[in-house]
Amino acid sequence: MIVLAIDTAGTGCFAAVYDSGDDRVLASAGADIGRGHAERLMAFIDQALAESGHSLADINRITVTVGPGSFTGIRVGVAAARGFALALGVPAVGVSVLAALAASPRRLHLGQAVLAAMDAKRDELYCQIFEADGTPRTEAQVVELADAQEMFAGFEGIICGSATRHLIAEPAPGVSQADACDIGIVARLGAMADPALGKPSPLYLRGPDVKSQAGFAVARA
CATH class of the missing domain: 3.30.420.40 (ATPase, nucleotide binding domain)
Structure with a gap:
């Protein structure tokens, strides 16, 4: 099974193509961009596909990080995953950060x-x-x-x-204290996930930090 993995839940924007049969990441692309996931994601997906030697037609599953994390980034990734899944007629699954x-x-x-x-x-x-x-x-x-x-x-x-x-005062040896996901791990978890659980949905554990100011809203005519 060839999996396209997407991670936009944090400050990073990453894509990878993974072969579950060989348990191998064929190619990955991305960077810690902070913002602008919507503008950069497609280019990273194209790069990962090109370097893997595969096209979108070869993809059997889409997997995407669903949070917790950046509200905007999560929405971008989930929307992209659902769009690709619909267009390609393949399952899409979500992976918790x-x-x-x-x-x-x-x-x-x-x-x-x-x-x-x-x-x-x-x-x-x-x-x-x-x-x-x-x-x-x-x-x-x-x-x-x-x-x-x-x-x-x-x-x-x-x-x-x-x-x-x-x-804790002393972390275990070799254990990361960062929140950046390994896109290869996202792909592996997605390959093992059950598509019957449904389409990926954002995992929001609290409301957004930025809220609309109702007092400044313009009344509708």
């Missing part, structure tokens, strides 16, 4: 549960615990920092993600 973050430590520290913890700003964390086999132990949730420190005190397992520093 928290699941993708937890996948690397699980491979590095076999047999241990993993807590993926992202700094959500405003003294809040996005958190989820995964068993050693990748099965979610908890739901993805947003937790106030003080509550998280109490909730995860003495956690027996590996902690990863940008909020690691808020929860």
